[in-house]
Amino acid sequence: QSGLIVSGGLDLAVAHYKGEGGGSRTQLISGGNQNSRLNIRGREDLGGGWYAGFELEAGIAADTGAGLASNTNNQVSGIVPAGSGNVPSLTFNRRSIVGIGGEWGELRLGRDYVPSFWPIYLYDPFRTGVGFGGITILGTTVTNLRASNSIGYFTPGCDAVCKGPFAQLxxxxxxxxSGSAAPDDGRVAGLRLGYGAPTWEVSIARSKTTSAAVADFTQTSGGGFLETKWARLMLLVGENRTGRPVAPLNNGTRAPFWQLGALVYLPVGYVPVAYTRVTRNDPDSSSASKISFGYVYPLSKRTAVYTTYARIANKNALAIPVNVGADSGPTPEAGRGASGWDVGLRLTF
Amino acid sequence: QSGLIVSGGLDLAVAHYKGEGGGSRTQLISGGNQNSRLNIRGREDLGGGWYAGFELEAGIAADTGAGLASNTNNQVSGIVPAGSGNVPSLTFNRRSIVGIGGEWGELRLGRDYVPSFWPIYLYDPFRTGVGFGGITILGTTVTNLRASNSIGYFTPGCDAVCKGPFAQLxxxxxxxxSGSAAPDDGRVAGLRLGYGAPTWEVSIARSKTTSAAVADFTQTSGGGFLETKWARLMLLVGENRTGRPVAPLNNGTRAPFWQLGALVYLPVGYVPVAYTRVTRNDPDSSSASKISFGYVYPLSKRTAVYTTYARIANKNALAIPVNVGADSGPTPEAGRGASGWDVGLRLTF
Amino acid sequence: QSGLIVSGGLDLAVAHYKGEGGGSRTQLISGGNQNSRLNIRGREDLGGGWYAGFELEAGIAADTGAGLASNTNNQVSGIVPAGSGNVPSLTFNRRSIVGIGGEWGELRLGRDYVPSFWPIYLYDPFRTGVGFGGITILGTTVTNLRASNSIGYFTPGCDAVCKGPFAQLxxxxxxxxSGSAAPDDGRVAGLRLGYGAPTWEVSIARSKTTSAAVADFTQTSGGGFLETKWARLMLLVGENRTGRPVAPLNNGTRAPFWQLGALVYLPVGYVPVAYTRVTRNDPDSSSASKISFGYVYPLSKRTAVYTTYARIANKNALAIPVNVGADSGPTPEAGRGASGWDVGLRLTF
Structure with a gap:
């Protein structure tokens, strides 16, 4: 045994959601500001600049102690747990990787984040919860965050945050x-390219998932941030695309989006703020706009209290609630608005 | 990372159960003397008397390595795992909380014990297994031990064991x-009040769960203990109440119970002993009496071997087995007796 | 808290399988060379040569972060998770034991390996993955590896590897x-006897599982190894037997097998190699022969890269793929061959 590190974070908030025409809901949510998780990792120096390492990370629904959903084959059939009423137990759904690296970069096997996830995460001042910027990324595919059974390559020193010119494959x-009806279903191919400077970063990424159901799903994302004395300014642009019209998307195939965001630094704490705009090429030319802002007050380096407010205005056929997944609150009627706020406590350990 | 503590306890026993008219069963049971669990917790000093902390605790069915059932919404629909034949995997079903505290007390969010659980636990010499005193608390609701999505307040220094005047909300x-058929289903409100002295404690608690199925479930409990040189004497009284007659309870609505118990200290080890009496206001005026005793022999501060025996006499429509849950052994015929013994090893780590 | 140890191993490989008449499949597999797992254990010195200890070990499907299947009652009804499409979450499926020991040996309770598992593991140069020698042990019962609810005895100092004359019960x-249709279903009784010298070991074991479905399942295994300067030579013999003809086994009742294997030491790394032969007393007198070889190159004491190749030739009614379980690749047509290779990275922590 050597150098095993156990860490993690927990975040719980009281949240209230309203979806016009869909009612309201008060909830305890896990992850208003950061996602709750338990992480086990380790790294071994192999000499000559080489190293081996691993990381296991389990998502936690901290409001109930349960786990979070995963997917084993990057297809709808691989959703864990099966059955719509089932609540997941603990798995290392967030990350399960082993890797080997050196001056040439790092080769990685297992369940990991797809390349096009990182810009959506890194250039969003909220990243999760009520203010979350990636409002259209969910519901269309099981690979918009992570993929199982993956082989990855990263340029040296690169993971989520990278320096200098970088690439992730x-x-x-x-x-x-080979004899199944859709032999390539669930195959994911992705690439992220970027440049990370001390005070700014730009990157662009695309991940394509082979999917018989939608004639392939393509997630494109890019943008950057600029760190200044008074704020971190962020731009995020992207598009989700299916290869054929899909009924749940009102027969749309493309949903481009952009977001302007910032972390505005105050004498104590900071204010995340963002404006997000998404359109969809469905017959109704639907669209939605979201405005989010909050305040994060640090109690220490590792602990903070926070509050967030967001409001989304849907037009035509879109009916996006203000958050995503199990914590999304009531879905509004198509073309109507939704709003929500939370007050929470986050800590890391 | 700072101050992360991993601990837990494992307890396995060979147990034999008999339910008159229902046959007998020999089992390996997890938790004859204490519940098997894995605990991860941490606490951070924030200065000025303030602190933040968290606790995650997973129940373990140590006889099989599986997890234990949980509930995500304090309603029957939230039982984890769904499906009667399913065996649970690991979740932090026992506790999943973050909290912030100071001289004013502690505010807590997550899945935690309901206030009315604590007297049932603290004033029972057995707490779990064959001798368990809370024989009527299970089977009627999903919130008699813990509730998910909870907001809690504790007076300073109070958790399970508290000193001086104390309160838990x-x-x-x-x-x-808001638009669902029963918007408030699964809402729990509870209060515990007490006083803890160096050698004695008294407390009383009530938790009310909004439930459309039974027109609300109310669990009341109270009692105390007195520590003497030769024994810890305990009194536990309580009542489980539904708002309307329920068929599985033979159309009863109230089941008051009381228990006299003690941990009798021997030169080596101690003898837990209890007499429990429960009545139910069903048309048959059913009742049950249980007598339990055992012996716990310490091998070290952290490890002990133990044995327990208990016998319950049911009258009229009651058919309570000698233990609860998956380890209850065969259910006797209504009005008949049940008995059981175990021999086990418990350790903490 | 004292002496809690967290350790484990992760192993991921890219594997390609072919089953003649059944197609091919490329996969990421967890456990090409060793099984991926997370282990928590501890041991307490009780004085006078006595000790108490525990071990919890969770299997990990490292390619997806999910858990691995378990069984709670040593019967088909106890498979975790229930439902064929369900993917398991984390449990301590590999081991969940508490024990107490002294000069007289060790008594153990919980979920543990059956005695007849150990020769199959210890005398196979591959133990898991493409080259796995125990090709016929799976698919017939749920107790060929481990049993839940077990009581075990080991002679002093004995667990997997034992010294001097040894026994495991x-x-x-x-x-x-007692009133169920098959009261003894899932009962397992097993014994392992052997002698472990510094450079060699011999042992023989049998485990019998009471099973109404197959009129009891008996797994017998034995063999030994001899450590020389240039190789560890291994012999494994055994038999799986059912008490009555079973349709899935083409109405066979006995499948004896033998395997010659070796770990051949090179100046750097080693070559595992094995030849396995299994016959089955079905009406077609089916049989299969498998040849496996590989290379393991150590990057450090704890980390290695490896590659494996294996090919199996089935005769008559047998249709064994080259690996077992979820990572077995396509099943060939009866009487035809299957092959596979992998390239992987394993590390322990």
Whole structure:
């Protein structure tokens, strides 16, 4: 045994959601400001600049102690747990990787974030919860955050945050047999390219998931940030695309979005703020705009209290609630608005 | 990372159960003397008397390595895992909380014990297993031990064991939407009040769960203990109440109970002993009496071997087995007796 | 808290499988060379040569972060998770034991390996993955590796590897009630006897599982190894037997097997190699032969890269793929061959 590190973070908030025409809901949510998780990792120096390492990270629904959903084959059939009423137990759904690296970069195997996830995460001042910027990324595919059975390459020193010119490649397997109806279902191929300077970063990424159901799903994202004395300014642009019109998307195939955001530094704490705009090429030319702002007050380096408010205005056929997933609150009627706020406590350990 | 503590306890016993008219069963049971669990917790000093902390605790079915059932919304629909034949995997079903505290007390969010659980636990010499005193608390609700989505307040220094005058408040959310059939289902409100002296404690508690199925469930409990040189003497009284007659309870609505118990200290080890009496206001005026005793022999501060025996006499429509849950052994015929013994090893780490 | 140890191992490989007449499949597999797992254990010195200890070990599907299947009652009804499409979450499926020991040996309770597992593991140069020697042990029962609800005895100092004359006994409970249709279903009784010298070991073991479905399942295994300067030579023999003809086994009742294997030491790394032969007393007198070889190159004491190749030739009614379980690749047509290779990275922590 050597150098095993156990760490994590927990975040719980009281949240209230309203979806016009859909009612309201008061909830305890896990992850109003950061996602709750338990992490186990380690790294071994192999000499000559080489190293080996691993990381296991389990998502935690801290409001109930349960786990979070995962997917084993990058296809709808691989959702964990099966059955719509089932609540997930603990798995290392967030990350399960082993890797080997050196001056040439790092080769990685397992379940990891897809390349096009990182700009959506890094250039969003909220990243999760009520203010979350990636409002259209969910509901369309099981690979917009992570992929199982992946082989990855990263340029040296690169993971989430990278310095200098950098690249991330991913190729993930759906693991269907050669004789199955859709042998390549669940295959993911992705690339992220960027440049990280001390006070700014730019990057662009694309991940394509082979999917018989939607004639392939392509997630594109990019943007950057600029660190100034009084704020971190962020731009995020992207598009989710299916290869054929899909009924749940009102027969749209493309949903481009952009977001302007910032972390505005105050004498104590900071104010995250963002404006997000998404359009969809469905027959109704639907669109939505979201404005989010909050305040994060640090109690220490590792602990903070926070509050967030967001409001989304849907137009035509869109009916996006203010948050995503199980914590999204009531879905508004199509073309109507939704709003929400939270007050929470986050800590890391 | 700072001050992360991993601890826990494991307890396994060979147990034999008999339910008159229902047969017998020999089992390996997890938790004859204490519940098997894995705990991760941490606490950070924030200065000025303030602190932040967290606790995650997973129940373990140590006889099989599986997890234990949980509930995500304090309603029958939130039982984890769904499906009667399913065996649970690991979750932090026992506790999942973050909290912030100071001289004013502690505010806590997450899944935690309901206030009315603590007297049932603290004033029972057995607490779990064959001798368990809270024989009527299970089977009627999903919130008699813990509630998810809870907001809690504790007076300073108070958790399970508290000193001086103390109070615990809990308000937990069922998280149904405003437009659902029963918007408040799963809402829990509870209060515990007491006084803890160096050698004695008294407390009383009540937790009320909003439930459309039974027109609300109310669990009341109270009692105290007195520590003497030769024994810890305990009194536990309480009542489980539904708002309307319920068929599984033979159309009863109230089941008051009381228990006299003691830990009798021997030169080596101690003898837990208890007499429990429960009545139910069903048309048959059913009742049950249980006598339990055992012996716990310490091998070290952290490790002990133990044995327990208990026998319950049911009258009229009651058919309570000698233990609860998956380890209860065969259910006797209504009005008949049940008995059981175990021999086990418990350790903490 | 004292002496809690967290350790484990992760192993991921890219594997390609082919089953003649069944197609091919490329996969990321967890455990090409060793099984991925997370282990928590501890041991307490009780004085006078006595000790108490525990071990919890969770299997990890490192390619997806999910858990691995378990079984709670040593019967088909106890498979975790229930439902064929369900993917398991984390449990301590590999081991969940508490024990107490002294000069007289060790008594152990919980979920543990059956005695007849150990020769199959210890005398196989591959133990898991493409080259795995125990090709016929799976698919017939749920107790060929481990049993839940077990009571075990080991001679002093014995666990997997033992020194001098040694013995392991196991008795495990199915936990059915006395009035059920098959009260003894899932009961396991097993014994392992052997002698471990500094450079060689011999042992023989048998585990019998009471099973109404197959009129009891008996797993017998034995063999030994001899450590020389240039290789560890291994012999494994065994038999799986059912008490009555079973349709999934083409109405066979006995499948004896033998394997010659070796770890051949090179100046750097080693070459595992094995030849395995299994026959089955079905009406077609089916049989299969497998040849496996690989190379393991150490990057450090704890980390290695490896590659494996194996090919199996089935005759008559047998249709064994080259690996077992979820990572077995396509099943060939009866009487035809299958092959596979992998390239992977394993590390321990």
């Amino acid at each position: 991913m190729y993930a397997l759906g693991e269907n047999g | 809990m308000y937990a959310l069922g998280e149904n939407g | 196991m008795y495990a409970l199915g936990e059915n009630g």
